[in-house]
Amino acid sequence: MPLVAELDLPTFDHTDPDLRGDAYRSAMSGLRGHDGWLAAGPFGFIVLDREAGEFFLRTRDAVFPGLTIGELFGIESGPLHEEIIHNIININGDDHRRLRNLVNPALTPRAVDRYRPLMGEFLAQLLDAVPPDGRCDFVETFAKPYPSLTIAAVMGAPLSDAPRLHHWSNWIQRQFDATSLMTERELIETAVAEFYDYADGLIADRRRSPGDDLISTLIRAVHDGDRLGDAELRDLVLNILVGGVDTSQSQLAHAVRLLAEHPEQWELLRSDPVAYAPRVVEESIRYEPITPFTARITIAETEHRGITFPAGTIVLISAWHANRATPDAFDIAAERSGRVLTFGAGIHYCVGANLARAEMYEGIAFLARTVRAIELDGEPDYGTPSGIYGLSSLPVRIEAA
Numbered sequence: 232m233p234l235v236a237e238l239d240l241p242t243f244d245h246t247d248p249d250l251r252g253d254a255y256r257s258a259m260s261g262l263r264g265h266d267g268w269l270a271a272g273p274f275g276f277i278v279l280d281r282e283a284g285e286f287f288l289r290t291r292d293a294v295f296p297g298l299t300i301g302e303l304f305g306i307e308s309g310p311l312h313e314e315i316i317h318n319i320i321n322i323n324g325d326d327h328r329r330l331r332n333l334v335n336p337a338l339t340p341r342a343v344d345r346y347r348p349l350m351g352e353f354l355a356q357l358l359d360a361v362p363p364d365g366r367c368d369f370v371e372t373f374a375k376p377y378p379s380l381t382i383a384a385v386m387g388a389p390l391s392d393a394p395r396l397h398h399w400s401n402w403i404q405r406q407f408d409a410t411s412l413m414t415e416r417e418l419i420e421t422a423v424a425e426f427y428d429y430a431d432g433l434i435a436d437r438r439r440s441p442g443d444d445l446i447s448t449l450i451r452a453v454h455d456g457d458r459l460g461d462a463e464l465r466d467l468v469l470n471i472l473v474g475g476v477d478t479s480q481s482q483l484a485h486a487v488r489l490l491a492e493h494p495e496q497w498e499l500l501r502s503d504p505v506a507y508a509p510r511v512v513e514e515s516i517r518y519e520p521i522t523p524f525t526a527r528i529t530i531a532e533t534e535h536r537g538i539t540f541p542a543g544t545i546v547l548i549s550a551w552h553a554n555r556a557t558p559d560a561f562d563i564a565a566e567r568s569g570r571v572l573t574f575g576a577g578i579h580y581c582v583g584a585n586l587a588r589a590e591m592y593e594g595i596a597f598l599a600r601t602v603r604a605i606e607l608d609g610e611p612d613y614g615t616p617s618g619i620y621g622l623s624s625l626p627v628r629i630e631a632a
Contacts, residue, residue, distance in 0.1 A: 232539045240271040245524055245547070246410065251613040255620075259523075259551050268536070274409075275545025277524070281553040281569060286535055287527050287546050289577035296528035296545060297321040297406075304412050310423040311406065311416070317466040320579055327578060332454040334467055334582060337445055343586045345443070346385055350593040353380045358601060361629055366608055369625040370484050373594070378479035381590055382472055387444025388433060399426040400476035403469065408618035426472070430465045445471070475583045478521055479590045481614075481621030486515035486595060488625055489561050491607045496563050504599035510563040512591040513571070518561045520550040520573035523616040548572060551616075604630040 243262050244250075250258060262270055262279065270277040278284050287293050301307075301315045315321060319330055336342065357373050379393035379400075388396065402422035405411035411419065433446055441447040449464055459467070490497045490511065500507045524547040533540040540546065550572040556565070574581040581587070598605065609626030 232534060232537055235269070235276055235538050235540050235544065238269065238538070240267070240269055240276070242272070243270045243277055244273050245277070246273055246615075246617045248615060250615050250617075252611070255613070255616060259549075263552055263555060269538075272545075272547055274526075275528075275547065276540075277547045277549055279549055279552040281572065283535060284548040284550070284553040284572050285570070285576050287548055288525065288572065288575055288579070290533065292531040292533045293527040293529045293546065294323055295320045295579060296526050299528055300406075300409075300412070304416070306416075309420055310427060311420045313427075314403070314423045314466065314469065315406070317462065319467065319470050319582065323578075329454070329457065330459075330463065330467065331578070331582070333452045333457070333459055334449065337448040337452060338471075338583060338585055340585045340589075342448075343589045346381065346586075347589060347593055349384045350377075350381055350590060351597060353377055353384075354594060354597040355601075358597075358629075358631070361631075365629040365631065367627060367629065369487055369627045370480070370622055371624070374480045374484040374487070374622075374625070377483070377594060378476045378590060381479075381586075382475050385445045385475075385586065386433065386468060386472070387437060387442050387446055392429075395429070396472060397476055398422070399429075400472050403473045404477050404619060410617065423469075426469060427465060430468050431461070433468075434461055434464055471583050471586075474581060475586055475590075477619050477621065479587050481521040481619050482515060482519075482587070483591055483594050484622040484625050485519040485521065486511055486591065487598070487605065487627070488607070488611055488622065489515055489519065491605050491627060493561055494604075494606070496561065497605065499563060500595070500599045501603075504596045507563055508592050508596035508599060511595045512588055513567070514561060514563050514565070515591075516573045517554045517556070517567065517571045519620075520554060520571070521620050522573055522575075523551045523620050524549055525572070525575055601632055602629050603632040604628075 268280045268283050270279060278287055297315050297318060298321050301312060306312050306315060354377060357376060361367050361372060379397040380390055383390050383393045383396055399422045402419050405415060405419050437446045437450055441450060446468060449459055452459060500511055527546045529540050529542050529544045531542050553572040556567060574584045606628050608628040611625050612623040614621045614623060
């Protein structure tokens with residue numbers, strides 16, 4: 232079997248800072264036109280279809296390369312080192328199963344339903360703050376504060392701390408971006424240290440006065456007589472924070488952008504929000520995944536489709552390509568089949584996926600009920616797909632119903 236490094240593959244640099252908006256979509260579509268299922272990237276190889284993507288996300292012979300990244304960047308001590316080695320995405324085997332068994336019951340669809348009324352209250356407050364002419368930046372007005380307020384409520388933190396939680400999430404998330412690690416590591420370290428201190432205080436408070444929040448639920452969690460220690464609890468809360476703020480902000484902003492760009496889809500949604508809001512959520516997650524690339528590193532020689540991947544090979548799974556449909560259009564009425572890989576797959580499937588979907592649904596359904604029209608009022612300001620693919624701004628004009 233040929234080694235993957237011996238293959239003549241198209242190349243694609245997902246870290247290119249010019250890879251934004253139309254340029255990004257054009258480059259990704261061009262790569263999709265390639266006959267094969269592999270491309271070469273700056274750090275390893277990129278998988279371009281769903282079946283192969285699921286294989287590398289599920290195989291026990293590949294893990295998330297967080298520990299390897301830490302070693303490559305010389306992160307050997309300090310808060311960021313502690314966060315990396317205790318991050319659930321970098322934990323495997325029995326230790327991972329133990330943590331998931333303890334945290335999963337707190338984030339089931341039924342468990343997150345209790346936060347939906349609060350989500351509605353936050354959205355109503357944010358809509359009330361829109362200027363009378365309806366012109367606003369959707370990111371600053373809705374997409375940024377909404378997940379931060381929600382995660383504060385979920386954690387049992389004061390709502391006034393939502394901006395700080397957003398700040399910490401945004402910086403800690405950058406540990407997954409090589410460019411940020413090279414140029415902004417000190418700021419990432421500071422964010423981790425500050426959040427650790429903050430979370431320790433919340434946990435101590437909840438042990439004294441438990442409530443109906445996530446931290447209290449995790450303190451009470453028991454599986455086979457086992458409980459979470461304070462350090463484990465702190466890191467799980469950090470994982471949920473980091474995975475539930477920037478990601479929800481970005482996915483909601485893209486969903487609204489897509490609806491504004493497709494007014495016929497917006498009208499369909501408004502005709503029956505209960506029926507179509509879930510479809511908007513799933514279609515935006517499929518069509519514009521805000522985690523376009525998920526990394527794995529092989530820990531043993533791995534073979535797939537007649538190709539050998541030596542141990543230590545970095546593989547990026549492209550959710551953008553794995554999620555494509557034919558015809559490839561944003562269509563909330565289309566019947567889709569097959570899993571999307573935006574939230575990953577296998578044992579490291581996103582622990583907060585149910586919370587993210589609930590936030591998305593409540594946001595989309597609320598807008599459909601309360602807004603008659605929403606249209607672009609300028610050009611969106613896109614980020615890059617190296618890390619979270621978000622929008623820095625989304626100028627819109629909202630006409631209230």
